[in-house]
Amino acid sequence: MALPPSLRPLIIAGTSDAPHTLDIFLDYVCPFSAKLALAIDNVLVPALGPGGKYHGKVKAIFRPQVQPWHASSTLVHEAGLAVARAAPESFWAFSLALFKRQGEYFDIPTSTCTPLQIREKLTALAEETIPVPSSAAGKFADLLLLKSSPNGGTAVTDDLKYTIKFSRQNGIHVSPTVMWDGLIANEISSSWGEKEWSDFLLAKVVV
Template structure:
């Protein structure tokens, strides 16, 4: 059993501490979000943590059928030892095995018979993080609602969406290079 008493709060998914704020709204099984998430470490390395703050936020989307379960499990992981790094490990595991968490054409396939518990067990298997107990934390509801409210207040409708210093930048795409991101973020 994981020790959730050591870190009972939801650790914000924030890296870096620079003055430029780069926020990315993602759905963890969206292929475009997964591609964007894969660029964040390179972005931080190239720019430097003293120049940029990167924040990951969730934009759960109903056509990704297990989105709510997966988002809750990732936020649950952030309450465990390691906080945001543990959450990132779970998020990366989902991205690396996204077909295991998706439906064929968003409506068919083997996941039609999967339960939320099956999805959590897969996340645990791929990430090596025990999630079941933390998943049941009642306080996660507040964090999930905060992510939803923050996205709605900022006009976020799809993932991934990128904001620089509080303004959506529709010119930034998951298909762009990290260098192109840097140019947009610091222009």
């Protein structure tokens, strides 16, 4: 599937020209998404990366899946997209860090926080994740500043709109959801480990 240039860092495993595509819709504040993200890092990233069995054959794309019934979902996904622009090479590392600490952004912990306070907390996480010395952390914070117009959003609002529209046009309603070559693969579960992923790829890809 195609990606705008600013969102190329969302290819978290494999090469951009790989013929097969896994579109993986994840929400940073969804526990099942976090579980799948760890499996992706442990199983898919090595399998699709250099030296992996499926390198050059399959790419995995992280598709941000904002779920607005969680008030912080929009804010955490803005942060992920800001890292994709400010420090593309750190996008997946930041995403994993956010998944591991997602409980800090659940409904009750954030219920007494303003959006600005949540963004400040996310900026601190980005500063921990992006290698130092780096000017990218400052750029990240700038990308999350509200524009001067009363309802103008931030510098990553257009990227956020793209990800939401992409989910809507593909009928994606919940996270995690995975598409294989453009079709929803309902059999894929957040509980999958190395065996299930290996069996799936073996059946789908000619090596």
